[in-house]
Amino acid sequence: MLKLHFAPNSRAGRIVWLLEELGLPYELNKMDFHPKDLKSAEHRARHPLGRIPVLEDDDVTIWESGAIVEYILERHKNGGLKPTVEDPMWPMYQQWFHYCEGMVMPPINTIVVQTILLPEDRRDPVALGQAQRLLTKALAPINDWLEGKDYLIERFSGADIMLGHACFMANRLGSVTDEMTHLAAYVERVTGRPHFQTAITMA
Numbered sequence: 001m002l003k004l005h006f007a008p009n010s011r012a013g014r015i016v017w018l019l020e021e022l023g024l025p026y027e028l029n030k031m032d033f034h035p036k037d038l039k040s041a042e043h044r045a046r047h048p049l050g051r052i053p054v055l056e057d058d059d060v061t062i063w064e065s066g067a068i069v070e071y072i073l074e075r076h077k078n079g080g081l082k083p084t085v086e087d088p089m090w091p092m093y094q095q096w097f098h099y100c101e102g103m104v105m106p107p108i109n110t111i112v113v114q115t116i117l118l119p120e121d122r123r124d125p126v127a128l129g130q131a132q133r134l135l136t137k138a139l140a141p142i143n144d145w146l147e148g149k150d151y152l153i154e155r156f157s158g159a160d161i162m163l164g165h166a167c168f169m170a171n172r173l174g175s176v177t178d179e180m181t182h183l184a185a186y187v188e189r190v191t192g193r194p195h196f197q198t199a200i201t202m203a
């Protein structure tokens, strides 16, 4: 049985979303998004940095949300959500899948740290401004690419689990502007999926 180590309002929601989309059975270890749980010796034994998500599958323990998505799609795919290597959309699947943690999440992390996690007297407006500008730049090619498409490779896929979730977070932080019409419609489409709602409202 797959076991997901989870806390609300985090990237672990991506994995719940995927498991729900695939209809796979899983067990959830719900933790608080708090050092008492994430930095406990028990959790650090699963993830050396005390982060989430972590997936256990019999004798396998794997972390990094993208690696977990790929692991589930390869070993338990239950029929899809990933193009084959011969598929003309496969290169774009790869690109947008990795663009998520590579380019979009780093400024999101900084914005969250600078607006939520740090106490007010330790926040740095210069770092915040830089991250906001970087995020706006990183979102622009996604907006352009999505013109005329419902999803990143036209049909719903693992790339949407990754980058769609990151775009949802960017939107929550106010970085998806009115001019980004294709991206705004995409965020609405992705967040309107019933399994996304299940994952995101899970506390």
Ligand SMILES: N[C@@H](CCC(=O)N[C@@H](CS)C(=O)NCC(=O)O)C(=O)O
Residues within 6 Å of the ligand: 009, 010, 011, 012, 038, 050, 051, 052, 053, 063, 064, 065, 066, 101
């Ligand atoms: N690149 C990693 C990032 C993991 C990560 O930073 N997770 C956050 C939650 S979204 C976390 O565990 N934060 C707790 C902490 O930094 O102490 C992934 O995609 O899994």
